[in-house]
Amino acid sequence: MKRVPVVVYVALLVAVGSxxxxxxxxxxxxxxxxxxxxxxxxxxxFGPLVGMLKGTVPFDAKVAEFIDVLGKMPWDGFDASxxxxxxxxxxxxxxxxxxxxxxxxxLQAEAAKLVTVSKTGDEAGVKAQVGAVxxxxxxxxxxxxAKE
Amino acid sequence: MKRVPVVVYVALLVAVGSxxxxxxxxxxxxxxxxxxxxxxxxxxxFGPLVGMLKGTVPFDAKVAEFIDVLGKMPWDGFDASxxxxxxxxxxxxxxxxxxxxxxxxxLQAEAAKLVTVSKTGDEAGVKAQVGAVxxxxxxxxxxxxAKE
Numbered sequence: 001m002k003r004v005p006v007v008v009y010v011a012l013l014v015a016v017g018s019x020x021x022x023x024x025x026x027x028x029x030x031x032x033x034x035x036x037x038x039x040x041x042x043x044x045x046f047g048p049l050v051g052m053l054k055g056t057v058p059f060d061a062k063v064a065e066f067i068d069v070l071g072k073m074p075w076d077g078f079d080a081s082x083x084x085x086x087x088x089x090x091x092x093x094x095x096x097x098x099x100x101x102x103x104x105x106x107l108q109a110e111a112a113k114l115v116t117v118s119k120t121g122d123e124a125g126v127k128a129q130v131g132a133v134x135x136x137x138x139x140x141x142x143x144x145x146a147k148e
Numbered sequence: 149m150k151r152v153p154v155v156v157y158v159a160l161l162v163a164v165g166s167x168x169x170x171x172x173x174x175x176x177x178x179x180x181x182x183x184x185x186x187x188x189x190x191x192x193x194f195g196p197l198v199g200m201l202k203g204t205v206p207f208d209a210k211v212a213e214f215i216d217v218l219g220k221m222p223w224d225g226f227d228a229s230x231x232x233x234x235x236x237x238x239x240x241x242x243x244x245x246x247x248x249x250x251x252x253x254x255l256q257a258e259a260a261k262l263v264t265v266s267k268t269g270d271e272a273g274v275k276a277q278v279g280a281v282x283x284x285x286x287x288x289x290x291x292x293x294a295k296e
Binding site for chain 1: 189
């Protein structure tokens with residue numbers, strides 16, 4: 001196989017822009033932008049799930065997968081270096097990090113269950129699990145996000 | 149199974165905030181925020197892939213999955229209603245939408261291949277495919293994104 005020199009990849013990296021090689025090296029403002037991006041997309045795809053419950057949007061199992069994958073993304077953005085950055089994160093994110101991790105883990109567990117149940121075709125089960133995901137979002141926001 | 153009233157889900161929807169029930173109903177500024185969020189996260193996870201090529205970050209197949217799933221997310225955000233919104237999107241996104249779709253499809257095809265090859269343990273193949281994903285990003289940015 002033809003090998004492409006690393007310098008080409010580095011050029012690509014620059015071309016693509018806004019790329020960090022690891023969370024630990026990312027600037028605090030970038031970490032905030034990244035975690036907020038994950039939350040924005042969780043909001044984007046939670047909407048259709050609620051629409052499905054209301055009967056306004058046909059159910060699409062792909063959306064459950066999106067929620068599951070996106071639910072893994074915000075957490076490394078809550079690095080201690082981001083304290084003091086402008087964001088909706090309450091100080092409790094950092095002062096009670098064990099409880100915050102528990103809440104983050106709960107979302108991920110509920111989202112994983114949503115993927116599982118969405119493959120069964122059990123409509124009532126899917127609806128209940130969408131509710132469980134929503135509760136995981138909401139209760140974490142209650143404790144760890146400033147009211148808008 | 150216990151049924152939860154729709155009103156509870158709607159309350160959850162409000163609690164979670166910033167949720168649209170479908171892309172078609174989302175405001176143009178929200179569509180831009182959502183598509184930019186997907187791009188921000190593609191950047192977040194492309195970085196570690198490049199780091200892997202440079203040998204500074206251990207390879208993690210999960211990252212390939214993230215790129216694959218995120219690569220499906222930006223495109224419905226380039227709705228015609230977003231023309232005139234402040235963003236880096238060039239007019240060609242809308243005036244040459246067939247070519248833009250081709251570029252978007254190319255990224256998704258390359259990202260899907262990255263997932264496949266990342267499961268084989270073929271390190272050279274993974275490196276080449278990371279390059280292919282990077283080229284798909286870069287060539288679309290060349291044609292459809294304003295230079296920063």
